[in-house]
Amino acid sequence: MSLLQIENLNVDFMTDDGLVRAVDKVKLNIESGQVIGVIGESGSGKSVMALAIAGLLSPAARMQADLFNLDGHDLTRMSPAERQNHITSNISIIFQEPTSSLNPALTIGYQLDETIRFHEGGTPKQRKERALELLSQVGIMDAKRRYKEYPHQLSGGLNQRVMIAIALACQPKLLIADEPTTALDVTVQSQILDLLLKVKEEHDMALMLITHDFSILAETTSKVHVMYCGQIVESGRTYNLLSQPYHPYTKALLDSVPHFGMRYKKGRRLFNLPGTTPPISHLPVGCYLGPRCPYAAKKCVQSPELFNIKGRRVRCHFPLIEEEDS
Numbered sequence: 495m496s497l498l499q500i501e502n503l504n505v506d507f508m509t510d511d512g513l514v515r516a517v518d519k520v521k522l523n524i525e526s527g528q529v530i531g532v533i534g535e536s537g538s539g540k541s542v543m544a545l546a547i548a549g550l551l552s553p554a555a556r557m558q559a560d561l562f563n564l565d566g567h568d569l570t571r572m573s574p575a576e577r578q579n580h581i582t583s584n585i586s587i588i589f590q591e592p593t594s595s596l597n598p599a600l601t602i603g604y605q606l607d608e609t610i611r612f613h614e615g616g617t618p619k620q621r622k623e624r625a626l627e628l629l630s631q632v633g634i635m636d637a638k639r640r641y642k643e644y645p646h647q648l649s650g651g652l653n654q655r656v657m658i659a660i661a662l663a664c665q666p667k668l669l670i671a672d673e674p675t676t677a678l679d680v681t682v683q684s685q686i687l688d689l690l691l692k693v694k695e696e697h698d699m700a701l702m703l704i705t706h707d708f709s710i711l712a713e714t715t716s717k718v719h720v721m722y723c724g725q726i727v728e729s730g731r732t733y734n735l736l737s738q739p740y741h742p743y744t745k746a747l748l749d750s751v752p753h754f755g756m757r758y759k760k761g762r763r764l765f766n767l768p769g770t771t772p773p774i775s776h777l778p779v780g781c782y783l784g785p786r787c788p789y790a791a792k793k794c795v796q797s798p799e800l801f802n803i804k805g806r807r808v809r810c811h812f813p814l815i816e817e818e819d820s
């Protein structure tokens with residue numbers, strides 16, 4: 495069953511350079527219980543898209559969508575207050591830096607209690623029991639002691655567990671994890687990923703994982719969206735997309751990271767996409783990847799639409815499909 499359906503989501507910001515578009519015609523469909531991934535270079539619009547979905551954009555942002563259906567309700571027809579209420583009842587989000595997401599002046603227990611009070615209510619005793627239960631569920635030993643402690647007394651990994659406990663207190667149907675492991679040590683990263691998958695199963699949630707890391711996507715997701723300059727440029731089933739990318743940008747990202755089993759020869763270099771991501775205030779005409787793309791041709795001065803091909807959606811005039819595939 496479809497949990498979230500979005501069509502033509504745009505997010506604009508008014509800046510000194512004028513109006514800029516950080517998220518451009520994004521189309522998404524998330525099924526209940528599904529794990530999807532979003533990948534792209536820094537500045538490609540992943541976080542702004544996540545904030546837009548979670549209803550957390552700054553007032554300076556302008557958001558517009560042709561379709562925004564969440565759990566069977568059309569958000570485009572709701573008042574801002576109704577919309578916010580529906581989103582906070584259904585979506586939670588955790589961020590890259592758990593320690594800065596928590597309030598350093600308040601205990602873990604107080605911050606958890608605030609969320610439980612808002613979403614579930616109950617007496618102080620019931621709420622405390624619920625908070626301790628949530629802390630145990632996310633693998634925090636000695637929950638009673640941690641309940642009284644402040645974020646600075648916990649490691650980054652433990653604080654991320656607390657953030658996950660707070661997210662679960664909202665009983666979301668969708669949890670968005672925006673680079674949840676980037677700021678953590680490698681060993682802690684895999685523990686947090688395992689935990690996210692465990693709580694996703696236990697709470698029957700969908701999970702949107704935003705990352706820079708293809709190996710995380712390969713391990714955890716069933717579907718991947720690749721973003722560049724605010725647009726989704728390729729979407730598809732994880733295995734198919736990673737094993738045979740159709741968009742030159744997806745291929746460039748994959749070719750720029752080492753793979754297990756790759757033969758290393760002296761002097762051999764990983765692929766390097768020339769140039770840098772253009773600022774959203776100065777995007778090139780036509781295909782945004784055009785000036786950096788090894789496959790660019792005359793036609794690429796026209797903006798490519800996202801089109802369906804062999805179970806994939808690709809925004810490219812010349813997708814990398816071999817003869818026998820087409």
Ligand SMILES: Nc1ncnc2c1ncn2[C@@H]1O[C@H](COP(=O)(O)OP(=O)(O)OP(=O)(O)O)[C@@H](O)[C@H]1O
Nearest residue numbers: 507509516535536537538539540541542543552774
């Ligand atoms: N409040 C804002 N005002 C103006 N521009 C903004 C604002 N917030 C984000 N942007 C711009 O929107 C674009 C997308 O940013 P976003 O943070 O979503 O990228 P990202 O893909 O999440 O990057 P990273 O992987 O580094 O987190 C960037 O060009 C950024 O500068």
